[in-house]
């Protein structure tokens with residue numbers, strides 16, 4: 001999922017020449033439907049004389065990913081530039097200006113995390129809101145009148161059980177939430193989704209209250225067994241009207 005505004009992408013899938021300009025890859029985990037385009041991306045940027053990309057990933061993936069990149073260097077007999085960064089959780093990483101990203105651990109079959117894009121702003125403490133500009137200018141010389149506020153704009157789940165939403169307030173408070181929804185019907189029931197570390201549409205419906213503060217819910221990562229019209233019909237049938245109204249199905253084409 002490409003975020004041109006932030007000059008980064010969440011996962012890379014199989015890669016695409018259209019993504020070559022984007023210098024930051026925020027990998028959620030190493031499954032190939034999310035990560036197999038990394039080597040191609042690095043190679044294409046090198047051919048175009050662009051900077052080596054930054055590849056962020058769960059810390060457990062950093063070693064194996066570096067090894068596989070070294071192997072590709074041997075296969076191609078060419079040394080490319082790239083940086084693999086094993087993530088530290090709870091840390092804020094700079095994006096640009098006041099925007100940062102924070103990795104948040106998810107529940108999947110292998111080490112994985114989602115990401116939150118957060119805007120940091122400095123605000124006047126409520127007890128000083130009545131002050132005039134002149135008074136603020138004067139008093140701030142000796143007093144701390146301000147506090148830092150963190151506003152989550154976008155959350156991206158990667159692959160996860162629904163606990164990513166239920167256990168993390170920062171996810172529930174994000175304005176836009178990209179959430180995986182691999183299964184949508186009884187043929188692949190909730191237990192199966194959970195066994196494979198995924199989220200089922202029925203769980204989203206059953207936990208609808210968790211999405212009250214979400215302004216836009218974008219469901220992704222549907223099993224390729226479903227057709228788009230089937231997915232939209234299941235969403236309409238299952239989700240409460242208020243939640244359905246702010247929910248979109250996004251198809252990445254596998």
Ligand SMILES: [Zn+2]
Pocket residue numbers: 029031108159
């Ligand atoms: Zn996966």
Ligand SMILES: [Zn+2]
Pocket residue numbers: 031033034159221
């Ligand atoms: Zn996946």
